[in-house]
Amino acid sequence: MDANRLLVQPWLSGVELFQADFSGQPFGRHSHDAFAIGAILQGVGGYQCQGARHALPAGTLSLMNPQEPHTGHAESPRLVYHMLYVEEARLPTLLGRKRLPRGFHQLNPADDGAVAAELARLAVEFERSDALALESQLLTLLELVFVRHGGMRPLPTAPRDGGSTARLRDYLEAHYREAVNLEHLATLSERHPRHLIEAFRRVYGVPPHTYLLQRRIREAKRLLLGEVELAELALQLGFYDQAHFCGTFKRFTGVTPGRFRAAART
Template sequence: MDANRLQARSWLPGVELFHADFSGQPFGRHSHDAFAIGAILHGVGGYQCRGARHALPAGTLSLMNPEEPHTGHAESPRLVYRMLYVEEARLPQLLGRKRLPRGFSELNPRDDGAVAAALARLVDEFARDDALALESELLQLLELVFTRHGGLRETAAPPRDGGVTARLRDYLEAHYRESIGLEDLAGLLQRHPRHLIEAFRRAYGVPPHTYLLQRRVAEAKRRLLAGEALADLALELGFYDQAHFSATFKRFTGVTPGHYRRGGA
């Protein structure tokens, strides 16, 4: 039984995430108007491209340039993979680079797990209504893939900009309950999203979305000890749902919200 999903967000144009889980479904010869960045998770995928037949076992990446004709099929009883599509016209804005990547020369390089893990984090953020985390994970994934496989040069960390990073921190402190977008922050502070993330991490040791989650968890701890109901805290503090709240709280504290309240009582 097929369980394919194609996800997109209206506020993130030109970006789609495809989760494929199927058996027996072939894809005829076609192309995409976007860069395709995928990781094979289970089984063996296959396609015809650049005049050759390719087999992609689990642990392999699938990297394709825009308008590159190819077919697609499963070479195993079941095939599971994740594929990110990013329109070429969106790269200048997303990457904030004057010199863009040349494209992928190798179709299916082996992965050390870094790209697959970055795609998994992106899948998690697509399931939540957290623009800052989703945009941040997307940017980090694009930097990783195009630096490793697309000819994008690594850049030196920008000089510390205490004024901008301090204003960003103050904004996050004042608006930590709200849904905040990375591009919105970049517009507010007149910096490219990549520069904001790099400068903020340099100044405070973590990217902005991690700082925001830490701030929410700190407030949750205070309110839990004050006796507030668990059911009310998740949405009030900007979490997607109760499960997201509990998982994030445990990630930063090592215990669930319920255990924390019982231990502190």
């Protein structure tokens, strides 16, 4: 049975994540108006491109430039992969650069575990509506894949702080219940998003989206001493749903919100 999913976020235009899980479904010759960044998770995928036939075993990346005609199919009984599509016109804004790479040098570089791991993390964030976490992870992935496989130069080290990270921290402390996005934070701090994340991590030990989650969990501990239902509490604190809240709470504290509440009342 096919279980394909196409995920989008309305506030993140020009970016899609295709989660493929199928057997036997072929994709005829086509092209995309976007860069495609994929990783094979299970099985063997295959495609024809530039007059050659390619097989992609698990652990292989699949990189495709815009307007590159190709086909697609499974060469195994089951094929599972993630494929990120990013429209070319969106890259200057997402990467904050005027000069961008022309395209990927090689379409299927094998066994790049670092890129595959970042894509897997991005797939997790796509399930939620946490703009700051998703955009931060997207930037990390795009920087990595275009530096490694697109010839893009790494950004220089972030300039000295000048107090901008403290102002950013104060903003996160005051607006932790809201949907915060990376572009807005970059505007507030007058920094490139990558420099913003790097400088914040250098001063506070974690990136802004992690700091924001920690702030929400700190407030959650206070609210759990009361009678607020978990589902309502999750929405009050800006989480996608109760499951997102409970998973994040346990990740930072080691226990579920229910157990924390029970222990606080004993």
